[in-house]
Amino acid sequence: MTPDLFSTLAPQPARVTLVPLAPGAVLLRQRALAQAEALLAGVAEVTAVAPFRWMSTPNGYRMSVAMTNCGALGWVSDATGYRYAPLDPARDAPWPAMPAAFLELARQAAADAGFPAFEPDACLVNRYAPGARLSLHQDRNEHDFSQPIVSVSLGLPAAFQFGGLRRGDPVTRYLLEHGDVVVWGGPARLRYHGVLALKDGEHAATGACRINLTFRRAGRV
Ligand code: MD3
Ligand code: FE
Numbered sequence: 001m002t003p004d005l006f007s008t009l010a011p012q013p014a015r016v017t018l019v020p021l022a023p024g025a026v027l028l029r030q031r032a033l034a035q036a037e038a039l040l041a042g043v044a045e046v047t048a049v050a051p052f053r054w055m056s057t058p059n060g061y062r063m064s065v066a067m068t069n070c071g072a073l074g075w076v077s078d079a080t081g082y083r084y085a086p087l088d089p090a091r092d093a094p095w096p097a098m099p100a101a102f103l104e105l106a107r108q109a110a111a112d113a114g115f116p117a118f119e120p121d122a123c124l125v126n127r128y129a130p131g132a133r134l135s136l137h138q139d140r141n142e143h144d145f146s147q148p149i150v151s152v153s154l155g156l157p158a159a160f161q162f163g164g165l166r167r168g169d170p171v172t173r174y175l176l177e178h179g180d181v182v183v184w185g186g187p188a189r190l191r192y193h194g195v196l197a198l199k200d201g202e203h204a205a206t207g208a209c210r211i212n213l214t215f216r217r218a219g220r221v
Helices: 005-009 036-049 100-112
Strands: 017-022 025-029 066-070 074-078 081-085 122-128 134-137 149-155 158-162 172-176 181-184 193-195 210-216
Touching (some): 036 210, 100 210
Antiparallel strands (some): 017 025, 074 081, 122 210
16 A cells, blocks of 8 residues: 555654663663754754864874763863863853753653653763764763763664673664664663764755764762
């Protein structure tokens, strides 16, 4: 049967499904789909003030993922190392505030996953163009590892690699798609993870890129 034009073109309601990935890690498929336009409007507001830039690693490589931040603290990398900083080094000014839609989604998704008191003070905004990737790493610059990280995927899909507590542990791949949210806490908080090179494509919401928001409690609670 051929679906009619209306049923193929009309926006479909989000079908949120909860997929446990590992102890402490839960994938909330399409959890941010209904908020995607508002979140992307927030990204535009943030980047109008603090533009995307390619940071350098302590080893002197330029990262392929373009980044910026909003919130009281922002993740930065340069020749001296990785850290959270209250000022954007490119502007010597505070990072823009987190848009209300960001905070609301991060709090609600964390609560859905069993973290009802999550109050993020940092949101790292990652932009992947085709070919951009993030090699296997741990997130350990935050002060308190009992606080989860909430990640939101927008635009083109990415192959996400989820490993163990040691770099050499086997990895499982998941496709993270537009509107997907993952909450990483408890025993999953320090697991290695990375993103394979983004494939070419076009997405109606973002064009030829993927945007990932990661919400963190970086400073003291
Ligand atoms: C698992 N970002 O910004 S989000 C990062 O898609 C980062 O841009 C990726 O890794 C991205 O640090 C992955 C998923 C993610 C974020 C934090 C985690 C997975 C995690 C922390 C612990 C375990
Ligand atoms: Fe990470």
